[in-house]
Amino acid sequence: MDIPRFTDLLLDWTYVLFGLACLITLGVVIGEFIKNCKYDRKKAFSTLATVIGFAALVVICWFLGSPEKVDIIGYEGTENVGVMAQMTDAILYLTYILFCATVVALVWGVFYTKRLK
The missing domain is CATH 1.20.5 (Single alpha-helices involved in coiled-coils or other helix-helix interfaces)
Structure with a gap:
């Protein structure tokens, strides 16, 4: 029987890439929010509402899980x-x-x- 050799390494690399994607996304959202706070308050509120809505969706999905x-x-x-x-x-x-x-x-x-x- 063949035993997979690189599964752990592949999973670790996937975790690293997922973490980087999350950090980059958060960085861009925070940067846009700060930029919009300076120039356009309505856009800043829209960005904040989107982030809060997505966070609420994640929490709701968490509580739906068994x-x-x-x-x-x-x-x-x-x-x-x-x-x-x-x-x-x-x-x-x-x-x-x-x-x-x-x-x-x-x-x-x-x-x-x-x-x-």
């Missing part, structure tokens, strides 16, 4: 209970919601641009 054990056939590890199970559920719910929001935004954008013509 910490109960997930029965997976052939898996005997301990990472599918408690916080890890709840985090997995939260990420899945967040992914579903953001996917649906993207589809709605695309459809709304098509109808909105056709209405302008």
Whole structure:
């Protein structure tokens, strides 16, 4: 049986890239907020409302997740209970919601641009 050799390294690299993406995103949002505070208060409020709305969505998805054990056939590890199970559920719910929001935004954008013509 072949044993994967670089799975841990690949997962660690994924964590590093995900952390960098989060830090860069937060840096850009904070920079835009500071810039908008100087020149346009309405845009600053809009940026802040978007960030607060997204944070609220993450918290809501967290509480929708279940910490109960997930029965997976052939898996005997301990990472599918408690916080890890709840985090997995939260990420899945967040992914579903953001996917649906993207589809709605695309459809709304098509109808909105056709209405302008």
